[in-house]
Amino acid sequence: MSKEIADVIERRILDVVRKAGEKGILQREIWAKLSIDSRKGHRILKHLEAQGYIERIPVTYRGRRTYIVKPTSKLFAVVRIPPVLEEIPCFYCEHLPHCSSGYRDPLSCEKFIAWLKASKTVRASVGVAT
Numbered sequence: 623m624s625k626e627i628a629d630v631i632e633r634r635i636l637d638v639v640r641k642a643g644e645k646g647i648l649q650r651e652i653w654a655k656l657s658i659d660s661r662k663g664h665r666i667l668k669h670l671e672a673q674g675y676i677e678r679i680p681v682t683y684r685g686r687r688t689y690i691v692k693p694t695s696k697l698f699a700v701v702r703i704p705p706v707l708e709e710i711p712c713f714y715c716e717h718l719p720h721c722s723s724g725y726r727d728p729l730s731c732e733k734f735i736a737w738l739k740a741s742k743t744v745r746a747s748v749g750v751a752t
């Protein structure tokens with residue numbers, strides 16, 4: 623699994639857990655909601671738990687051991703990025719440190735220009751004609 627895909631899955635899991643609130647959500651419900659396989663999901667949950675965004679509480683559900691996943695206060699402290707901004711290619715680009723430090727010019731980047739041209743929402747919000 624590429625880092626970009628893992629990052630997207632992490633964000634989607636965090637959204638689901640955040641929405642579940644204090645009562646939490648069973649792991650299996652996360653897999654079903656996001657259509658991800660339990661082995662990959664389990665690995666990501668362990669990573670998120672190690673980072674302090676979630677806690678997993680062991681429970682027995684219908685005779686099987688599983689976990690309820692609950693958000694931590696750290697998860698609620700995370701700044702949410704509006705969905706339109708999540709589509710910016712720079713967030714998933716290995717060159718971001720070079721662009722942000724001025725070694726590359728974002729305006730010469732095909733990925734960035736293509737996103738800018740395709741994003742009607744961004745153009746509208748900054749007042750650029752379509």
Ligand code: SF4
Nearest residue numbers: 712715718721728731
């Ligand atoms: S402008 Fe292009 S090269 Fe630079 S970080 Fe964004 S996508 Fe990557």
